[in-house]
Amino acid sequence: MTTSQLTEQIRLKKSFLCVGLDVDLEKIPQHLLKEEDPVFAFNKAIIDATHHLAVAYKPNLAFYEAHGIKGWKALEKTINYLNENHPDIFTIADAKRGDIGNTSGMYAKAFFEDLQFDSVTVAPYMGKDSVEPFLAYEDKHTILLALTSNAGAYDFQTQTINGEELYKEVIKTSKKWNNGQNLMYVVGATKAEFLKDIRKIIPESFLLVPGVGAQGGSLEEVCKFGMNRNVGLLVNASRAIIYASEGMDFAEAAAAEAEKLQQEMATFL
């Protein structure tokens, strides 16, 4: 999927919503626990109820790895279900991987070739040769952590390095890597005021913006400071949507929450 196809989908659906599939067995409706694969049953119901409102889905790998082999099966089924039924939807493996060159290549193979995700999130700490193996896949997308939505982002990311904040240095440096112009970046909605400066460095790049909803970020501010002529935003909501209800109506409740966000997004498009 190209970024222009992604923008097309955003215009078509009047939505730049990404639904985070952070599925915790302790939080899903308890009647699903008797299903053979509760996590996939939950994801399928959420996808069926929200796919017309979202342009992207983002399973966070931690929630799947926490269940070992069962978790990987649920992840495989989820990505296959998305690719088979909704090939126009952008898929993100939220894995935050990064290792020395040949090893990052193995992660790239796992997410791009075997699981057939459109994109994967990658951590920048190990530098160029830990990210370029992901960028070598021209039809895939690498989403680099720049400024994350959590409190710990202030520990290092906003510290000054070479005269400016580390996250800016990460963005500037990464642009120079092989195929660096194809990078997308994670920028937390809880730090929307930073988007103004970020857009000066990368006016054209897509940004994946977590932190709206449960974490307290404002959609209006994200759009004000972050939107570009191709929209350039994927705003993620996880818990606020998928855990909208603990009852039998969880999928309808998720759709209602997703629609609220989509309706608000439509006003900014």
Next chain:
Amino acid sequence: MTTSQLTEQIRLKKSFLCVGLDVDLEKIPQHLLKEEDPVFAFNKAIIDATHHLAVAYKPNLAFYEAHGIKGWKALEKTINYLNENHPDIFTIADAKRGDIGNTSGMYAKAFFEDLQFDSVTVAPYMGKDSVEPFLAYEDKHTILLALTSNAGAYDFQTQTINGEELYKEVIKTSKKWNNGQNLMYVVGATKAEFLKDIRKIIPESFLLVPGVGAQGGSLEEVCKFGMNRNVGLLVNASRAIIYASEGMDFAEAAAAEAEKLQQEMATFL
């Protein structure tokens, strides 16, 4: 396993060798491919041949995830085999994870509770709340990336932040986190000269040192600058040991390479 038990094992075996189980199907002896689980068959043979020479094993998760469910099965079998047969051996999940708090907690559960690893490698970019969930396990160990062995380490890790290099800032800051005194750190052997400064900040901490062998780091320099009164070093070798031969004799060849390293290590103990 406590760090004093680890030091005890090091003194007993006269070795601080960690064997990296970075198992690539394209590099293992081809006769193993007819086994039901070639990766586990390879690991078992390597472990059987080298367990008296090594104090730690470190599977790198990328090589297992690249094979999806089959890979996770091989990983599970490997860690179970180690824990059942060699409970005195320290195990490291080389995963380089890190995410917002509740999500890092899921990764901690995956590696510490389900897979029963003694330790896991964690990336520092997202700061305090991305690492503390791992540190909450008092009988387990969190190994933070500080200065890695790859070329990309010079992109950000050695850049100056708050008047000193980022990797030093990472080490200093992380010491203040909850249970931060229990952290271990990754410091690449390819940058052994940096160990002198690092030991001034963390004289007592264990260091996991990759990059000896295939990546060109010197064991002598690592010991000269990095060893402390409790040894405080785990030196990892992966390819140089596990791919010592492509033939039927691969396990014996691996043992011979491991013994060379162990013998050299013994001279520094």
